[in-house]
Amino acid sequence: MIEMKDVWKTYNNGIKAINGIDIKIDKGEFVYIVGPSGAGKSTFMRMMYREEKATSGTIVINGKDVGKLKNKHVPKLRREIGVVFQDFKLLPRLTVYENVAFALEVIEESKANTRKRVMETLSLVNLKNKARFLPDELSGGEQQRVSIARAIVNNPHILLTDEPTGNLDPETAWGIMDILDQINNRGTTVIMATHNKDIVNTFRKRVIAIDGGLVTRDEARGEYGYEN
Amino acid sequence: MMKQEVNTGMKIKTFGRHGKEGFKNLGRNGWMTFASISAVTVTLLLVGVCLALLLNLKAFGDQLESDVEISAFIDLTAKQDQQDELKESIENISGVETVTFQSKEEGLDNLIENLGDNGEVFESLKEENPLSDAFLVKTTDPQDVNDVAKQIQQLDNVQDVEFAEDTVNRLFKVLEIARNVGLALVVGLLFTAMFLISNTIKLTIVARSHEIEIMKLVGATNWFIRWPFLIEGILIGIFGSIIPIGILIYGYYYLIELIANRFPTLFIDLLPVTPFVYQLSGLLIVLGVIIGVWGSLTSMRKFLKV
Numbered sequence: 001m002i003e004m005k006d007v008w009k010t011y012n013n014g015i016k017a018i019n020g021i022d023i024k025i026d027k028g029e030f031v032y033i034v035g036p037s038g039a040g041k042s043t044f045m046r047m048m049y050r051e052e053k054a055t056s057g058t059i060v061i062n063g064k065d066v067g068k069l070k071n072k073h074v075p076k077l078r079r080e081i082g083v084v085f086q087d088f089k090l091l092p093r094l095t096v097y098e099n100v101a102f103a104l105e106v107i108e109e110s111k112a113n114t115r116k117r118v119m120e121t122l123s124l125v126n127l128k129n130k131a132r133f134l135p136d137e138l139s140g141g142e143q144q145r146v147s148i149a150r151a152i153v154n155n156p157h158i159l160l161t162d163e164p165t166g167n168l169d170p171e172t173a174w175g176i177m178d179i180l181d182q183i184n185n186r187g188t189t190v191i192m193a194t195h196n197k198d199i200v201n202t203f204r205k206r207v208i209a210i211d212g213g214l215v216t217r218d219e220a221r222g223e224y225g226y227e228n
Numbered sequence: 229m230m231k232q233e234v235n236t237g238m239k240i241k242t243f244g245r246h247g248k249e250g251f252k253n254l255g256r257n258g259w260m261t262f263a264s265i266s267a268v269t270v271t272l273l274l275v276g277v278c279l280a281l282l283l284n285l286k287a288f289g290d291q292l293e294s295d296v297e298i299s300a301f302i303d304l305t306a307k308q309d310q311q312d313e314l315k316e317s318i319e320n321i322s323g324v325e326t327v328t329f330q331s332k333e334e335g336l337d338n339l340i341e342n343l344g345d346n347g348e349v350f351e352s353l354k355e356e357n358p359l360s361d362a363f364l365v366k367t368t369d370p371q372d373v374n375d376v377a378k379q380i381q382q383l384d385n386v387q388d389v390e391f392a393e394d395t396v397n398r399l400f401k402v403l404e405i406a407r408n409v410g411l412a413l414v415v416g417l418l419f420t421a422m423f424l425i426s427n428t429i430k431l432t433i434v435a436r437s438h439e440i441e442i443m444k445l446v447g448a449t450n451w452f453i454r455w456p457f458l459i460e461g462i463l464i465g466i467f468g469s470i471i472p473i474g475i476l477i478y479g480y481y482y483l484i485e486l487i488a489n490r491f492p493t494l495f496i497d498l499l500p501v502t503p504f505v506y507q508l509s510g511l512l513i514v515l516g517v518i519i520g521v522w523g524s525l526t527s528m529r530k531f532l533k534v
Contacts, residue, residue: 078447091439106448108242119394137328150446 001027002048002189007057009043011214017043018054019213025191027157030156030184030202033193034224035210044210045160048191049081050074062157079107082151082188085161087141088134088148096122097131100149107154121149125179141172145179152183159183161192165199177203182218200224236406242452250459253432260428261464267424268468268519271417272512276476278410279508285403285482287499292399296378296402298365299330306385308500315363323372324365332359353417356482360387418519425464427455433531454532457524465520466513473509 002025009030017040019041025031033041045054047059050066062080090099097118100190104217105112122128125145135143144164151159165173177199184190200207207222254261302311318327336357345453367376373391402431442451484498
């Protein structure tokens, strides 16, 4: 479960990104975060995995106060949260298999376990047959699926996706949504920041709108609500 | 859900990975690595030579110092009771340890012996010994030699006082200057080497920033991320110490052989090869590793941000 209480974030350069957010997201929910560019969506997500620290207020994830976490305990938090970006962030010199395995290797998972988990995850994202390919040899949608596989390979409780369909054509984007839905159905909380009106309006889920660093709307089966 | 624990201890497999990554890092910026290793090499070579020199000079100085003896030559006219009185007066001077009588015959014998082969020319002097009887005075503390010698000079029936004052003092002056110059040079070079290593590692960190970002994101521990860079620094330090150690061991053996063969009469006693050069080699490796670790820590603090 994720709970934010009166969270504020002002960057060192004076920009006020988040101005008092209270929110609760239950385990297993699927939530869209919508809002114009620069509204604070990314900051909202980055605070959850402690890439940014809130200036004031508390953020509690699975019972842990993220803001009070000691630096050396941040890695443990990050193992409970998978993150997917618009630009995939794959390592170009590693194969699909190696890119996904990398996430387990660096948290010192055993080799046998790694192999098993990577293959399972690759079949979940329908890329088992491309395990030996390099990222360059894949389409955008396939690359995003690799990056999703990497984010979920160690079974995190929460999956944060920041504009996962931003670089993809509509059809491919639906493929990604299909996978995110499957992941959500296994019990993983999925939070997706997006500008994709069609997806939000068709694939109805909870919508949290952020504007000017504030929650302006929070609807159980909401609509996108912006013209873009 | 998979059970997860952040493992702080390091498994052998993990250490193997860090070692491999550390080696890979060396190859990533080949020329910078080469420059860093060269800097460590030059630094350690200088440190090694300076240390070998200084430690030998120091040992030599200590040897001389402990040998410092005052020869108080007795007036030829002094009678036996005056000599006894003089001996007692000398013994009463504070700082004096022993006073031994040396007849002029013994004095000449010692002189001839000390001069080795060249001493033979003095053999003829035995007929008409130009030396006087003397008291050989040892002080408890070599530092007191000067004072004691002055006091003896003022006693009655003392013809002359001799001791190796100038030699000893000069040697210590030289030693001190050499030490200071060496120290300044070494410190300067240490910083240069450290700076080069830190720059090399900075380049590696930049080259791997993408990977590091993902490692942080998926929850690799900070030390897991740091180790390869630390190992890179340590490897540069160790590789940098190989040539200096080789030169030092070979050079020292050669020097000792050279002195033994070509200048057997030279009364310089170098410190024996074992354990000296091996201790020195060990010290150089340790120094290399320290510079390496220092360089990588500096770079990590600035650029790794974990």
